[in-house]
Amino acid sequence: MLIFVGKRIGFMVFTMVVVSILLFLLLEITPGNVATKVLGPYSSDEQRNLWLEAHGYFEPFYLRYFSWLGNFASGNFGDSVRFKVPVADVLWPRLGNTAILGIATFAVMIPLSLILGVLAGMREGSKLDRSISFISIVTTSVPEFASAVFITAILVFWLHLLPGTSTMSDGFDIMQLILPAMVLIIYDFGYVTRMTRASMAEVMTTQYVRTAILKGLPYRRVVLRHALRNALIAPFTVIMLQINWLLSGVIVVEFFFAYKGFGALLLEASLNQDIYLIEACAMVAVFVAVATQTISDIGYTYLNPRIRFT
Amino acid sequence: MTDKSITPATGQGAAIVRALKSFGLLRESIVGMIGTFLILFWIVVAVFAPLIAPHPPNAMISPFVLPGATGPDGNFFLLGTDHLGRDILSRIVWGSRTVLTYAPLATLAAYVVGITMGLAAGYLRGRADTILSRISDIILSFPVLVLYILIIATIGSSGINIIIAITFASAPGIMRIVRGLVLDLRNRDYVAAAQTRGESAWHIMLVEILPNARGPLIVDACLRLGYVIITIGVLGFLGLGLPPPDPDWGGMINETRSMALAYPYMTVIPCIAISSLILGFNLLADGLREISLRD
Numbered sequence: 001m002l003i004f005v006g007k008r009i010g011f012m013v014f015t016m017v018v019v020s021i022l023l024f025l026l027l028e029i030t031p032g033n034v035a036t037k038v039l040g041p042y043s044s045d046e047q048r049n050l051w052l053e054a055h056g057y058f059e060p061f062y063l064r065y066f067s068w069l070g071n072f073a074s075g076n077f078g079d080s081v082r083f084k085v086p087v088a089d090v091l092w093p094r095l096g097n098t099a100i101l102g103i104a105t106f107a108v109m110i111p112l113s114l115i116l117g118v119l120a121g122m123r124e125g126s127k128l129d130r131s132i133s134f135i136s137i138v139t140t141s142v143p144e145f146a147s148a149v150f151i152t153a154i155l156v157f158w159l160h161l162l163p164g165t166s167t168m169s170d171g172f173d174i175m176q177l178i179l180p181a182m183v184l185i186i187y188d189f190g191y192v193t194r195m196t197r198a199s200m201a202e203v204m205t206t207q208y209v210r211t212a213i214l215k216g217l218p219y220r221r222v223v224l225r226h227a228l229r230n231a232l233i234a235p236f237t238v239i240m241l242q243i244n245w246l247l248s249g250v251i252v253v254e255f256f257f258a259y260k261g262f263g264a265l266l267l268e269a270s271l272n273q274d275i276y277l278i279e280a281c282a283m284v285a286v287f288v289a290v291a292t293q294t295i296s297d298i299g300y301t302y303l304n305p306r307i308r309f310t
Numbered sequence: 311m312t313d314k315s316i317t318p319a320t321g322q323g324a325a326i327v328r329a330l331k332s333f334g335l336l337r338e339s340i341v342g343m344i345g346t347f348l349i350l351f352w353i354v355v356a357v358f359a360p361l362i363a364p365h366p367p368n369a370m371i372s373p374f375v376l377p378g379a380t381g382p383d384g385n386f387f388l389l390g391t392d393h394l395g396r397d398i399l400s401r402i403v404w405g406s407r408t409v410l411t412y413a414p415l416a417t418l419a420a421y422v423v424g425i426t427m428g429l430a431a432g433y434l435r436g437r438a439d440t441i442l443s444r445i446s447d448i449i450l451s452f453p454v455l456v457l458y459i460l461i462i463a464t465i466g467s468s469g470i471n472i473i474i475a476i477t478f479a480s481a482p483g484i485m486r487i488v489r490g491l492v493l494d495l496r497n498r499d500y501v502a503a504a505q506t507r508g509e510s511a512w513h514i515m516l517v518e519i520l521p522n523a524r525g526p527l528i529v530d531a532c533l534r535l536g537y538v539i540i541t542i543g544v545l546g547f548l549g550l551g552l553p554p555p556d557p558d559w560g561g562m563i564n565e566t567r568s569m570a571l572a573y574p575y576m577t578v579i580p581c582i583a584i585s586s587l588i589l590g591f592n593l594l595a596d597g598l599r600e601i602s603l604r605d
Contacts, residue, residue, distance in 0.1 A: 015451050137596055141589035143540045145547040146581035153574040164571055248455035270463035285456045
C-alpha cells in the first residue's frame, strides 16, 4: 500500500514537471514574443532588448527554465500584464471564489446523484430506473452554455426570480450563486448518477445480496446495510474525477454569468496573451486535476478490500 | 463506419454490427430510435440546406424581428432575425452544415491518431507502450477545456486548428480504449495463426485485431461525436471558434449573448439546435450499448 501511494505521488510530481516544461516551451521559447506580449505591440526593439536583458532572457534556455521553476515553486509567479499587479494577488482571491462555487455545487450534486443512482440501480429495469436514466442522458446532453441560456431565459427573463449575472459587485450575495451552481449541477449530476446506478445494479445481482433477500430480511435493510456499502466504492472515484470536469465547466459558467472566479480568469488571461497569468492558471488547474486523480486512485484502493489486502 | 465484408466476430462487436446492418433491430431500443431520428433530421437539414433556408445565411435583412413575425419589408421570419438583421432559421440551417462537417472530421482525425497509438502500444508492448501511455496520461491530466483554450489561444482559431486541438486532446482517450481491447485480443488463436503465417505486425494489427475491436469503438465514437459537438459549441461560445461571419451555432450564441435578457430567442434557438444534435448521438450510443448488452 505504501509503495503504491509513493508511486502515485511520484507520478504526480513527474506529471507536474512535464507539464511545466511543456508550458514553458509553449509560452516562453521565443524571448522576442515574451517581450512583445509584456511590453505591448507598440514597444521599440530597444525597449524590448533592455527588458529582456533585465529579466535574464539572454541566458540559455535550461537556466531560464530552472530559475522560472524556482520562482514558481516559491510562489513568485511574476506580474500580470493585464491587471498590472503580481499574479498571486489576482489568482488566490479568484481561486477562493471558484472554491465557493465548487463546494456549493458538490454539496447539492453528490447527495442528489447518489440518491437517484441508488434508487435507479436498486430495481434495474423498473419504470423509475428507466426515467432516471433517460433524464440523466438528456441533462448531460445539454452543454453548460445551453442550459445556462435556458435557465436564464426561464428564471431571469420570464419569471424575474433571480439575478442574471453573478458579478458580486456589492459583496457576496447567495442569490447570485444559485444560477451558476444550478447549471453545473444539471450538467454533471447525470454522470455520477449513471455510475452509481451501474455499480448498485451490479451489487444487487451478487450472491450475498440474494442470500440476504432470501433470508427474509426487509428489502430496505438489504439495500441500506448490505448493498450500499459496496455500491458506493465506484462512485467515489467518479466523484473525485468530477472535479476535473468541474474545472472545465466553471470556465463556461463563470464566463456566462460574469462570476469573478478562476475559470474566467484563465480564459481572460488566454484571450489577452497575459503569459505569466496563463502559466500560473494552467499550473494550478493541472495541479488540482492531478491531485484529485491521485487521491481518487489511493482512495479507491483503500476502500476496496479486495485490492487492499492483496 | 461498418465494413459489411467482415465476417461476424464474437461478443459485443458482432451484436452491434448486426444491429447496424439491420436497422430494424434498433427498433428494440426506443431511445436508440429517438437518437437516430434526431441525427437523421439534422443530416437531412444539412444536406438540403440551400433548399430549406429561406434567405442567404449572412444577408442582413431587417434587425430584431421577433419569431413568427413579418419584417417591415414584408419578409416572413419563422424564427426571427438577429441584431444584424440576419434570418435565424437560415443561419441555423446553414450552421448544421458547419457542425456536421467539422465534428465528424475532427472525430475521424482523433480516431486515426488514437487507433494507431493504441494498436502500437497494445500490440508492440515494451518501450513503445510505456512512452505512448505516459504521453497520454499527461495529456489526459489536463482539464479538457483548459487544454483547448491553451492550444487555440496559442495557434489561433480556425477550422483546421480546431480539428488539430480536438485530435490532440481526444486521441489519448481513444488510445487507452484501443490499447485495452488489443491487450485482450492479441493472445487469440487467429493472431497466433497470422504470426505463424509470417504476416507483418501492421497487417496483424489492422486486419486481424482492429476489426474485432470495433464494437466498443463504435459506441465510443457515438459518445465522442457528442463531446466533439459540445467542444465546437463551447469554443464558439467562448469566442475561440470559427471566425465570423459564417454561421456556427456556438458563435451565434456568443454574438447574441449580450442581448439575451431583451431578446432571449436569439440565443435560445441555437442552444436548442445544438442540444438536440448532441442528445441524438448520446441516445444512439445508449441504444447501441443496450442492444449489445442484451445478447
